[in-house]
Structure formats: C-alpha cells, structure tokens
Amino acid sequence: MAFSWKTAGITYLKYTQICARAVRNALKEEQRLIAQRRDEQGIKYAKWENGKQGELKSIVPQQHS
Secondary structure (H helix, E strand, C coil), X not given: CCCHHHHCCCCHHHHHHHHHHHHHHHCCHHHHXXXXXXXXXXXXXXXXXXXXXXXXXXXXXXXXX
C-alpha cells in the first residue's frame, strides 16, 4: 500500500505543509490569524567559544503584526 503523498510525488514534509495550510484556511478569520502568527518563525544563532555562548544574533528577523 503506497502513501498518497508518495504517489503524488511529493515529500512528507511538503504533504504536511499542504495539510496545515488547508486546516488554517478552514478556520474562522480570528482563529486563522492567530494560527498564521504562530506559524511565523525566525532563526537565531550564537557562536560558542571556550565553552561560553557569544551574542545571540538573528538571521531571519521575526515579523509580528
């Protein structure tokens, strides 16, 4: 038995992204906006030297409305 996402020729990650988008689009306006804000992500990193964490830097700044 093949999985539907494999049959469609997409990765499991892409499949879950499509499903999540469909669920968010089915929500009422207020709940959809909350879910979309929760979905926003930013990337931060810190360089470690001699066992100590350096300054925390943001690569992709988070954008909140």
